[in-house]
Amino acid sequence: MLTEHEIKEIEKEIALYPVKSAACIEALKIVQQHRGWVPDEQIKDIAELLDMSYEEVDGVATFYNMIFRKPVGRNVIYVCNSVTCYMMGYESIYQTLSKKLGIKWGETTPDGRFTLLPNPCLGDCDHAPAMMVNHDHYNRLTPEKLDEILEKYK
Amino acid sequence: MEKPLTQNIKSDGSYCTLDEYRRNGGYEAARKAVLEMEPQQITQTVKDANLLGRGGAGFNTGMKWSFVDISDPNVQRYVIANGDEMEPGTFKDRMLLEGDPHQLIEGMIIAAKALQATKGYIFVRWAYKKAHRVIQQALDEAYQAGMLGNNIFGSNFSFELHLHTSVGRYICGEETALINSLEGKRANPRAKPPFPQISGLFGKPTIVNNVETYCNIPHIIKHGPVWYKSLSRSSEGGTKLYGVSGRVKNPGLWELPLGVTIRELLFDYAGGMQDGYKFRGLLPGGASTDFLVEEHLDTPMDFASVAKAGSRLGTGTMIVMDDQTCPVAFVHNLIRFFANESCGWCTPCREGLPWVEKVLEKIERGEGTEKDIDILRFHTKYLGPGNTFCALAPGAMEPLQSALKYFIDDFYRHIHEKKCPWKHE
Incomplete structure (x- = not known):
């Protein structure tokens, strides 16, 4: 079930578009904001609310890499793995993070604190290598800087 | 040197607020366009300025606008800014979005008037994320000041911007995929024609322009096409954000006259190679552009000259490859x-790109054969222009086909030495 709060927020989005289904991405964003990811049941709820089929909503949800269809950690680390960061050494950043946290790409620490994901170019190429943790950008990374950054996220 | 696009960008990282923007003459061009200019006159001015689309395709912006039929006042028309900057190596629109949001909003207001579009x-x-906050704050400021919403600048023209x-x-950066995404759908590109100018967002006439493109518009309207063209060293108008x-x-990232040479950018602005590294080649305008090498260093960075050298200006943000990178x-x-x-969506791209990826991985691992080079060459044709639904796969083939031209010896070294010569283990 969607919460009343979620429904209210989604309905506000529906009002902005000429067709209900146009609010689909916003609805997925709203659910994820409240729950951290989008479970099957809420795909069904969104489909009902927007007069769409389950498959249509899931098709949209699984298309976009920033909609999570399985649970993620309390904090998500996005390491840029595109070409400039490759030349400037993102692999050592990944190796260090992977070792420190004991997880590989796509995995979550057993305590649920971090999920580690690769991400295409973050637009920080003149300060590469770069990564994001949740909404925060970090650049000119070196393996030595990582402890201090990770400390900020509990 | 005049730098209209970045004149308001502050070094402390804060954005140029509405008050500051107005103090520097901001919104005078939008006021003039909304209150004093006819739509066709705006479009003609932009066309005369020879502003070429800054997203990478380099099409004349005024010409693109002129394809929109504005005769029926009852038709909903849309203007959209493409700020889906995701081309690897590209970080130019970010500066404009985070630093001077009102310049973008003003450009879009002028475009909206020219296209008689009431929504954007x-x-x-x-x-x-920072751009999200800054743009939303700037939109709120503009609504409160009567520059967005109903009867903007006290005229009978209304424009809503979200x-x-x-x-x-x-793929959201492809304009028809972007439109599908705005409609809440999977971002698959659409078949063209019809072009968005005829049938775009929700089937209505729509213009999608890059963020940097819109940011040029207020300056063209304020100072005119002659001034605008005088900023450039080539026949293509204006300045350009260049990155290295x-x-x-x-x-x-620097705002410079269109047509500075690669050599100037690389040595005068980017300071040349780091000590201990040698130059091997570069992609002039993002990941989906062909390599250029030493012999091309005196090429002016404008659309026509880079095309003549065998690549594309693309986004104008170059990626430099050094001798210690394989x-x-x-x-x-x-x-x-x-x-x-x-x-x-389309088979050549969906199946072909992973195939190419696997072959390259195999060569890099030291397990490639000479036949793999043929497979790569075959794909550069098969995934090239005309064989796929959109420009993604042809774009992907540009660095590959040019690497096979300029760095073919390095490919063969992997095959013959059965290892990557750059890996020392």
Whole structure:
């Protein structure tokens, strides 16, 4: 079930578009904001609310890499793995993070604190290598800087 | 040197507020366009300025606008800003979005008047969180000051502008995929024709322009096409945001006259290569442009000259490859990106890019054969222009086909030595 709060927020989005289904991405964003990811049941709820089929909503949800269809950690680390960061050494950043946290790409620490994901170019190429943790950008990374950054996220 | 696009960008990282923007003459061009100019007159002015689209395609912006039928006042028309900056190596629109949001809004108001569009969207990629905050604040300021909403500047023209923040995927930067995404759908590109100018967002006439493109508009309206063209060193109008990344001494972003040479950018602005690194080649305008090498360093960075040299100006943000980077690994990284970001809609792109990726990986691992080079060459034709639904796969083939031209010896070394010569283990 969607919460009343979620429904209210989604309905506000529906009002902005000429067709209900146009609010689909916003609805997925709203659910994820409240729950951290989008479970099957809420795909069904969104489909009902927007007069769409389950498959249509899931098709949209699984298309976009920033909609999570399985649970993620309390904090998500996005390491840029595109070409400039490759030349400037993102692999050592990944190796260090992977070792420190004991997880590989796509995995979550057993305590649920971090999920580690690769991400295409973050637009920080003149300060590469770069990564994001949740909404925060970090650049000119070196393996030595990582402890201090990770400390900020509990 | 005049720098209209970045004149308001502050070094402390804060954005240029409405008050500051107005103090510097901001919104005078929008006021003039809304109150004193006819739509066709605006479009003609932009056309005369020879402003070429800054997203990478380099099409004349005024010409693009002129394809929109504005005769029926009852038809809903849209203007959209493409701020889905995800081309690897590209970081130019970010500066404009975060630093001078009102310049973008003003450009879009003028475009809206020219196209008689009463609704607009600013589409910004998910990673640019600061830009989300800044654009939303600037939109709120503009609404409160009567520059957006009903009867803007006290005229009978109304324009509503909203921010849409994306949820990922490179393909959203393709304008018809972006439109599908705004409609809440999977971001698969649409068949063209019809072009968005005829049938775009919700089937209505729509113009999608890059963020940097819109940011040029207020200056063209304020100072005219003659002035605008005088900013450039080529026949293409204006200044351009140029970027350099890689192992150079001073990577960065600069607003310069269109047509500065690669050599000037690389040595005068980016400071040349870092000590201990030598120049091998560069992609002039993002991941989906052909390599240029030493012999091309005196090429002016304008659309026509870079095309003549065998590449594309693209986004104007160049990626420099040094001698300690393996060209096969470099191209493999690019192709992996494109294979991941293929929307999966058309078969050549969906199946071909992962194939190319696997072959490159195999060569990089030291297990490639000479036949693999033929397979790569075959794909550069098969995934080239005309064989796929959109420009993603042909774009992906540009760095590959040029790497096979300029760095073919390095590919063969991997095959003959049965290892990557750059890996010392």
